[in-house]
Amino acid sequence: MSRDEFVKHFGGIYEHSAWVAEQAYDHASSGLNDIDSLTQSLRDVVDAASHEQQLALLRAHPDLAGKAALQGELTDASTSEQAGAGLDQCTPEELECFKHFNESYLSRFDFPFIMAVKGANRHLILAAFEKRLTNSRDVEFKTALEEVHKIAGFRLAAWFEEEHS
Incomplete structure (x- = not known):
């Protein structure tokens, strides 16, 4: 799937934070074709984010x-x-x-x-x-x-x- 398709499908997985999907796609060293690798890749992006990015992610939640x-x-x-x-x-x-x-x-x-x-x-x-x-x-x-x-x-x-x- 293209980057745009990937972000369209997974950009909302982390509430109002498409940057997580964008970075997961950009940094994927292997396929993101199964739930485990996709889950881990998205999680890794959040865990590696700066405190300010993580705080913005938390604040994006209702x-x-x-x-x-x-x-x-x-x-x-x-x-x-x-x-x-x-x-x-x-x-x-x-x-x-x-x-x-x-x-x-x-x-x-x-x-x-x-x-x-x-x-x-x-x-x-x-x-x-x-x-x-x-x-x-x-x-x-x-x-x-x-x-x-x-x-x-x-x-x-x-x-x-x-x-x-």
Whole structure:
């Protein structure tokens, strides 16, 4: 596949960060034809990125059950992921909890709370918010990057399943 086709297909795997797919394609020493090599190549780009690039990647993620979700402004992937965790079914009280936690988290860490929500529900997510708010910034930065990698892994697996079914 050409570079443009590759970026078109995989540029959204890391939320609003096509640069990850661009660099993976440019630096691939072997084929990116299977899910494992593609996942590792994309992960390597993120892990080798500067702190500023990683921070920009984290900041590209939307709040969970936040304003963008309520206004229908999420990417298709984020909309599906949040709906799969039931975030589109929050009560007004739960939405207020999410709003409070999103604001507290952003204020404390300077990037949004990120969690791979596949297999989770809003109760587990709120509990994770509460727990992770006690982390140091360094620990939480690393945790958020790992969650971004999990999200990318889920998105790649879904893409490969769709393409090969």
